[in-house]
Amino acid sequence: MLKDITLGQYFPGDTVAHRLDPRTKILLVTFYIIALFCAKGAVSYGLLALTLAVCVRISRVGLHALVRGLKPVLFIILFTGILNLFFTPGERYLVEWGVLRISDTGLRNAIFMVIRIMLLIMGTFLMTYTTSPISLTDGLERLLNGLKKIHVPVHELAMMMSIALRFIPTLIEETDKIMSAQKARGADFESGGLVQKARALIPVLVPLFISAFRRADELATAMECRCYHGGEGRTKLHVLHYAARDWAALALGAAILVGVLALRPLGL
Amino acid sequence: MAEIIRTENLTYAYPADEGAAPALALRGVDLTIEKGSFVVVLGHNGSGKSTLAKTFNGVLLPSEGHVLVEGMDTRDETQLLAIRQRVGMVFQNPDNQIVANVVEEDVAFAPENLGVPSQEIRQRVDSALRLVDMADFVRHAPHLLSGGQKQRIAIAGVIAMEPTCIVLDEATAMLDPMGRQEVLSAVHRLNREEGITVVLITHHMNEAEDADRVVVMDDGEVVMDGTPREVFTQVARLRSMGLTVPDTVDLLDRLRKDGVDVPLTALTVEECADAILEAIAK
Numbered sequence: 001m002l003k004d005i006t007l008g009q010y011f012p013g014d015t016v017a018h019r020l021d022p023r024t025k026i027l028l029v030t031f032y033i034i035a036l037f038c039a040k041g042a043v044s045y046g047l048l049a050l051t052l053a054v055c056v057r058i059s060r061v062g063l064h065a066l067v068r069g070l071k072p073v074l075f076i077i078l079f080t081g082i083l084n085l086f087f088t089p090g091e092r093y094l095v096e097w098g099v100l101r102i103s104d105t106g107l108r109n110a111i112f113m114v115i116r117i118m119l120l121i122m123g124t125f126l127m128t129y130t131t132s133p134i135s136l137t138d139g140l141e142r143l144l145n146g147l148k149k150i151h152v153p154v155h156e157l158a159m160m161m162s163i164a165l166r167f168i169p170t171l172i173e174e175t176d177k178i179m180s181a182q183k184a185r186g187a188d189f190e191s192g193g194l195v196q197k198a199r200a201l202i203p204v205l206v207p208l209f210i211s212a213f214r215r216a217d218e219l220a221t222a223m224e225c226r227c228y229h230g231g232e233g234r235t236k237l238h239v240l241h242y243a244a245r246d247w248a249a250l251a252l253g254a255a256i257l258v259g260v261l262a263l264r265p266l267g268l
Numbered sequence: 269m270a271e272i273i274r275t276e277n278l279t280y281a282y283p284a285d286e287g288a289a290p291a292l293a294l295r296g297v298d299l300t301i302e303k304g305s306f307v308v309v310l311g312h313n314g315s316g317k318s319t320l321a322k323t324f325n326g327v328l329l330p331s332e333g334h335v336l337v338e339g340m341d342t343r344d345e346t347q348l349l350a351i352r353q354r355v356g357m358v359f360q361n362p363d364n365q366i367v368a369n370v371v372e373e374d375v376a377f378a379p380e381n382l383g384v385p386s387q388e389i390r391q392r393v394d395s396a397l398r399l400v401d402m403a404d405f406v407r408h409a410p411h412l413l414s415g416g417q418k419q420r421i422a423i424a425g426v427i428a429m430e431p432t433c434i435v436l437d438e439a440t441a442m443l444d445p446m447g448r449q450e451v452l453s454a455v456h457r458l459n460r461e462e463g464i465t466v467v468l469i470t471h472h473m474n475e476a477e478d479a480d481r482v483v484v485m486d487d488g489e490v491v492m493d494g495t496p497r498e499v500f501t502q503v504a505r506l507r508s509m510g511l512t513v514p515d516t517v518d519l520l521d522r523l524r525k526d527g528v529d530v531p532l533t534a535l536t537v538e539e540c541a542d543a544i545l546e547a548i549a550k
Contacts, residue, residue, distance in 0.1 A: 134369060162369075163367065165369060166367065166368060169411040170363050170411055173411075215361075215363070215364045218359065218361060218364035218365065219364050219365065219367070221359070222357075222359055222364065222365035222367075223367060224327070224352070225325060225327060225352055226352075226377055226381060226425060226429065227349055227352050227378055227381040228377070229349065233383040234383065235379075235383050235385060235386060235389065236386060236389075237373060237376035237379075237380060237389045237390065238373075
């Protein structure tokens with residue numbers, strides 16, 4: 001059961017989308033999000049949807065994988081959609097049904113909002129699908145490097161993130177083991193209400209936490225033994241550098257963002 | 269031969285509860301490790317062998333006395349990085365010493381910390397992985413490897429620092445017999461071919477057979493120190509400390525007790541077989 005959990009799902013591949021520098025991809029997704037929130041009319045949304053479709057096509061990530069990513073947020077999408085649909089005041093009302101009224105702007109807002117959230121999620125998922133967690137962390141560290149000047153511990157944060165990623169499978173394995181051990185001694189994780197189920201997890205979480213702390217302690221010693229002394233003077237096995245395709249992708253991304261911004265005053 | 273590690277009156281006390289007398293884990297150990305040698309430190313649980321290992325690169329600092337690595341005192345904080353680069357350490361649990369989730373990234377961790385240029389890191393990673401026979405796993409995820417493979421990755425991660433000495437602190441304790449064999453042969457190869465000094469901390473007697481030197485610890489002191497032959501022939505003394513002897517020596521010891529004239533010095537299976545054959549022929 002626990003083995004199925006994959007965080008930062010990454011589909012390895014060798015397309016242009018995979019080979020782009022992680023920094024480029026992070027920047028592009030940022031552009032895309034800004035553009036989504038600035039989009040006003042059908043033309044802008046159409047342009048952004050087309051952009052995503054082209055990117056998905058290039059990355060060869062299956063569309064169903066992207067749609068699957070929408071499932072956990074389905075509720076939020078529906079909720080915002082319905083709220084916008086019924087509770088936006090407008091000039092003309094299309095349907096009036098007691099307190100529930102659908103105005104023309106409400107319908108418009110609801111449709112755009114749902115499209116916006118869906119594109120937003122699929123866009124970010126496309127990035128995590130085509131970028132390994134390690135290079136994503138690497139890219140973030142490099143992008144935020146400038147913040148070191150104002151004493152943001154960028155290296156430490158990146159290191160924490162990559163160690164967390166490294167230990168997810170180990171800790172999941174350990175949870176499985178502890179649960180089996182507790183089941184062997186008669187623990188019941190399946191029956192009962194929510195409270196009872198939550199209570200049944202305590203004997204799993206306590207040993208898990210204790211072992212996680214022990215692991216952390218040993219890992220810290222092992223890291224020190226391998227001369228870890230913070231980010232200062234550290235070099236990298238893989239050095240990131242922008243290639244021509246990165247500049248091209250960034251230029252294209254910026255052009256789309258500018259396009260959406262230009263369409264905004266026109267209400268398109 | 270030049271020495272690489274020297275301890276002088278090394279004493280270590282684990283911090284005790286207030287009021288209680290501190291428990292001494294090491295009581296005045298004087299030990300010299302020669303460069304290029306293969307030293308096995310034996311002892312039962314709580315004999316102080318792991319504590320001793322952890323003082324070799326300054327993970328633990330002596331309560332009294334000194335530990336000198338190529339003449340540098342481990343108490344000197346300015347030398348700590350230099351000491352740790354020279355004396356690499358591999359621990360018991362492979363899962364808790366692997367930092368990255370790609371093999372090559374993990375092996376690169378130490379040289380990255382040392383500020384080695386990227387191109388050289390690449391070379392070091394590749395050659396370290398070749399040395400432990402894991403070159404085919406460069407891009408693998410460590411958590412999918414077997415225990416023996418993970419431990420060899422950990423060793424490669426240490427070798428990439430280009431140390432003069434590797435200390436293995438019960439590095440084989442959590443492995444199955446196959447994994448243990450893989451790790452031991454890798455370590456022996458490093459010692460033989462690369463001239464890296466090896467200090468192997470263990471409680472498996474059989475791992476000591478091929479060592480240059482065996483040091484036996486008991487209650488925080490070095491009680492025996494010599495070649496495997498010299499140490500293992502003292503069967504009664506080893507047993508009194510709660511240690512077993514290698515199977516071969518055990519067999520020869522029993523035969524002697526039954527009046528068969530065999531020497532106790534035959535450590536390997538072949539030598540043991542020859543000795544018994546000779547005795548039968550007489």
